[in-house]
Amino acid sequence: MKTLHLLRHAKSSWSQPGLADRERGLNKRGRRDAPRMGAALATQVTAISIAVSPARRAQLTLDGLCQGWPALAALPHVTDEGLYTFASEDVLSWIQAQDDSRSELFIIGHNPAFTELINALAGRWELDNLPTCAYARLDLDAGHWREVGPGCAELAQTLLPRLLDEG
Template sequence: MKTLHLLRHAKSSWSEPGLADPERGLNKRGRRDAPRMGAALARDLAPLVMRVSPARRAQLTREGLCQGWPALADLPHITDEALYTFSVDVLYRWLQRLDDSLVEVFVIGHNPALTELVNELTGRHALDNLPTAGYARLSLGLERWSELRPGCGELALTLLPRTLQDG
């Protein structure tokens, strides 16, 4: 059994129109939501190494999660160039190549790839859209990542910033 944790980067800023997409940071809401999501996830999960898109907004989301979930800060998070993708196919192939010793994998990435991945792995339309800073946990009925296939997963939990009860 494998577990896949997916988190879409927090709300990005469009305040600098000439900035290349990978360089965009977070807007005010994104800077607020990332620590809130970190605190909420800390109540439910043990700290995990995160695999993160190199996009600045994804990196800043990871930093924000660490603010709200301090136990994450000391872990050796991994920036992976392949995670700067909007394609479910690229993300799917990336997952299939993971080391089988990894029982749980936490990815901070981008839409539409994340939403489409949830729907493909559950074999149904489980999500309309994983919103910014939204989290989805999938329980996958497989022993090896190379066995990843449509319908092998169950959406075990979603956590969205707008539904958080702070405190």
């Protein structure tokens, strides 16, 4: 049994239209949501090392998560070029290539890749859209990452920033 944790990057800024996509930062809502999600996830998920897209908005999302989740901040995280993709097939290939010594993976990345991946792995339509800074946990019926594929997952949990207390 493997577990996949997915977190879509927080809301990105479009204030500089000429900026390259991978260089866009977070807007005000994104900077607010990431620490709030970190604090909420800290009460529900064991902190593990995160693999993150090199896009600036994904990197800043990880920084925000760590602000709200001190145990996460203490861990090493990995930036992986292979996660700067909008295609679910690319993310699936990345997952299938991971070392089986890890029973859980936590990834920060992009849509539509994450929404499409969730629906494909569940083998049915689960989500219309994984919103920005939203979290999803999939329980996978696979003993090895290379076995992960369509229909092997149960969407076990979602957490959306809009449902968190303003606290």
